[in-house]
Amino acid sequence: MHPYTLHLPTRLVFGEGAIEKLPELTKDFGKKVLIVMGGGSVKRNGILGRARELLRDRRIFELSGVEPNPRISTIRKGVEICKKEGIEWLLPIGAGSVIDSAKAIAAGAFYEGDAWGLVLDSSKIKKALPIFVVLTNAATGSEYDDSGVISNLETDEKLPIGSPLLAPVASIMDPAYTCTVPPKHTAAGAADIFSHTIEQYIVADGNILTDAMCEGMLKTVIECTPRVLKNPNDLDARGQLMMASSFGCCGLLTIGRTPTPWPCHAIEHEISAWHDITHGEGLAVITPHWMRWSLTEKTAPRLAQYGVRIFGLDPRAPAMENAEKAIEKTSGFFRSIGIPATLSELGVTDEHFEAMADHVLSHWWPLSGAFRPLDREGILAILRASL
Structure with a gap:
């Protein structure tokens, strides 16, 4: 049998109504949170509204418009928000692309260069913001790993980013949240x-x-x-x-x-x-x-x-x-x-x-x-x- 090393630091919180545990899970991680999301589905189905209500004692910032193949241009916007506002943790609400974007933003928030440099060389990731996930589709597994994939339209590249520092602290998984996925x-x-x-x-x-x-x-x-x-x-x-x-x-x-x-x-x-x-x-x-x-x-x-x-x-x-x-x-x-x-x-x-x-x-x-x-x-x- 081949040698192996396995470390799974993320807490999975599964079940209907699991989002109700969000305040308790995040209570020790600061007041300033950046919610990362894709299109308008999390607004229409009420998930975003419930997250806002549960975090009403926090200061919430938002980054929307994450693409299905998440782009470095969007990650740059998120990094800018984090640095300008002093974001303390990230809450991606969505599927793999949204979570991958949050991972790149989490690392980019502590990097002085352009975030694409972290994709080209993930060994440069020395620190990252904590990430909590609300999952809305079963697909990539990004809710339970320490890597993601980012696209650069300027260079026609789609490359992985990964570091043990990018594993989410916890991922909330309510199967009801996937019912409206087309x-x-x-x-x-x-x-x-x-x-x-x-x-x-x-x-x-x-x-x-x-x-x-x-x-x-x-x-x-x-x-x-x-x-x-x-x-x-x-x-x-x-x-x-x-x-x-x-x-x-x-x-x-x-x-x-x-x-x-x-x-x-x-x-x-x-x-x-x-x-x-x-x-x-x-x-x-x-x-x-x-x-x-x-x-x-x-x-x-x-x-x-x-x-x-x-x-x-x-x-x-x-x-x-x-x-x-x-x-x-x-x-x-x-x-x-x-x-x-x-x-x-x-x-x-x-x-x-x-x-x-x-x-x-x-x-x-x-x-x-x-x-x-x-x-x-x-x-x-x-x-x-x-x-």
């Missing part, structure tokens, strides 16, 4: 959870415990996503997807396994950097094509195991046959929840594929450690097959 974003969030799990499950060496964890995560997404798309008010299914979101990207699924360089995320980040598509949709397109490219006689047994345990394929069938069927069933699941099957349907062309491949190799973790070692030609092959 079907498109519900499905994209589920695809994101699915991809997080696959990236950690489909590796050379697993182990009994984390194989079972990954398989439980995948089964949860496959079972619960159709339920919430059919009945948006299914709180049990919503809650299970929230749980899967949190545990999908916190490091728990990686323990004792072959380290993963997250090849699907490496490729998708380039696509959404150039085309600003929805992250989960891009992952849903890329993931089956990465599987197909990775399938060899050597890798077939792991993909076959996936097919047998997740989709109930015949364990007596040849590994290659089950692996190929598992890949088709993966594509079929994404189509069944309404996600486009090709990049072309998302408005992506091959115009920047060469630049994307070069940027992956120069800015991402080494892909030589992927399930099947991935080079420039492999990246291009996956991109072209995904069109």
Whole structure:
């Protein structure tokens, strides 16, 4: 079994009405709070109003308009507010993009240079403001990890930022707050959870415990996503997807396994950097094509195991046959929840594929450690097959 280190400092507060604990959770963290949010949904559904009421004894500042692929230009605005007003803690109310923005703002508040410098080199993060989260969609897992992803439209880059200092102090998770998420974003969030799990499950060496964890995560997404798309008010299914979101990207699924360089995320980040598509949709397109490219006689047994345990394929069938069927069933699941099957349907062309491949190799973790070692030609092959 591979060595591992795991530290999960964030407190998860789950359940209907969990936001009522916000005053108690934050009572020792100061009076000046910056609420970070996206569009107007948290205003329309009453979440923002309730947070304001609960924090009526604090001095509240607001930053709205965070984009689905959060931009450094918005982070700069948040940093400016923090420095000017002496903000003491942050309250992102929203999904992954809002939380990621808050993380970058939290670090930028103590950095003398431009916040993009912290994205390019997260080792420069020496201090950060405390973060408390009110989650509104099950997707990225940013509510329970110490990293985020930020886009720079000036350079066509979408890169990770991460530091142990960026883990939220606490994340409040009420499944009722996800009921008004549109079907498109519900499905994209589920695809994101699915991809997080696959990236950690489909590796050379697993182990009994984390194989079972990954398989439980995948089964949860496959079972619960159709339920919430059919009945948006299914709180049990919503809650299970929230749980899967949190545990999908916190490091728990990686323990004792072959380290993963997250090849699907490496490729998708380039696509959404150039085309600003929805992250989960891009992952849903890329993931089956990465599987197909990775399938060899050597890798077939792991993909076959996936097919047998997740989709109930015949364990007596040849590994290659089950692996190929598992890949088709993966594509079929994404189509069944309404996600486009090709990049072309998302408005992506091959115009920047060469630049994307070069940027992956120069800015991402080494892909030589992927399930099947991935080079420039492999990246291009996956991109072209995904069109």
